[in-house]
Amino acid sequence: MEFLYTYETLKLEFPLAEPEEARYVILGVPFDGTTSYKAGARFGPTLIRQATLNLESYVLDYDLDIAELPIADIGDIAVVAGDPRKTADRVRETIEELKRVNPNAIPILLGGEHSQTLGAVEALRPKSYVVFDAHLDLRDSYEDNPYNHACVARRIAELGVREAMFGIRSGTREEVEFAEKGGIRWVHARDYDFDSFVELVEPLPEPVYLSVDIDVFDLAIVPTTGTPEAGGLGFWEVIEAIEWLVENKRIAGFDIMEVAGETLGNPTALTAAKLLFYFIGAMEKMGKL
Numbered sequence: 001m002e003f004l005y006t007y008e009t010l011k012l013e014f015p016l017a018e019p020e021e022a023r024y025v026i027l028g029v030p031f032d033g034t035t036s037y038k039a040g041a042r043f044g045p046t047l048i049r050q051a052t053l054n055l056e057s058y059v060l061d062y063d064l065d066i067a068e069l070p071i072a073d074i075g076d077i078a079v080v081a082g083d084p085r086k087t088a089d090r091v092r093e094t095i096e097e098l099k100r101v102n103p104n105a106i107p108i109l110l111g112g113e114h115s116q117t118l119g120a121v122e123a124l125r126p127k128s129y130v131v132f133d134a135h136l137d138l139r140d141s142y143e144d145n146p147y148n149h150a151c152v153a154r155r156i157a158e159l160g161v162r163e164a165m166f167g168i169r170s171g172t173r174e175e176v177e178f179a180e181k182g183g184i185r186w187v188h189a190r191d192y193d194f195d196s197f198v199e200l201v202e203p204l205p206e207p208v209y210l211s212v213d214i215d216v217f218d219l220a221i222v223p224t225t226g227t228p229e230a231g232g233l234g235f236w237e238v239i240e241a242i243e244w245l246v247e248n249k250r251i252a253g254f255d256i257m258e259v260a261g262e263t264l265g266n267p268t269a270l271t272a273a274k275l276l277f278y279f280i281g282a283m284e285k286m287g288k289l
């Protein structure tokens, strides 16, 4: 099928399903119009897809080949350059289109700025938002724009979605106070462990939207992202949390955002691609489908 706002891109190397029949539907959002430090998230979707070419589709520890699963790739959103709100509207409309033809599809966004997660959440209306991020993203406005990437969790909280955040190591006093007042719970990267994840996520209502801002990982493994921060989480810490999450909560949608860089096969893209395969593998192996 044709979507109004998407165009075709490089595809994963194994046979893909049609969006009407797929369980997992990949959508790229090549937007970096409000990036404040390191540009290049517009290349994120292409970089991630290209990095998957390096990976075995067989996920060793799950004994499962994701090339055999019904995965679709509906290409990239045609962005409105410089306008995060209008671009996120296209993300929302595209996911709404998808859900009309395939209500059970699990959309997977590849980004692209974190600002674009808002469009997916608006389309899917989850009860909870679980996010791995170095940043609180709770600013009311940043650089005169309430739809800046640094405000996305604030906009999502305003929709009445419950939130829990992990791997945090950057924010302002105002953001910390906003979280406190709004009952938004978060765990500092220094304090993060598996138990802290389960403690905060267990009470959250379903379905859950899961977002991974790639900058949650230590910048040694994700050097090219919009606003890198030292002192982040390791790969397996995030995978173990995701395994618990998909086993215990229904998932409305998933994204991997803020992947940037200009060289193919860069560490950030390879980390994102591996995460993508683990998410799909974990959903299939132990998810509440």
Ligand SMILES: N=C(N)NCCCCNCCCN
Pocket (backbone or CB within 6 Å): 036, 135, 136, 137, 149, 150, 151, 227
């Ligand atoms: N959510 C985010 N990614 N936030 C990052 C905000 C950028 C902080 N700049 C600080 C500049 C002070 N000199």
Ligand SMILES: [Mn+2]
Pocket (backbone or CB within 6 Å): 133, 134, 135, 213, 215, 216, 227, 258
């Ligand atoms: Mn971040």
Ligand SMILES: [Mn+2]
Pocket (backbone or CB within 6 Å): 114, 133, 135, 137, 149, 213
């Ligand atoms: Mn973020």
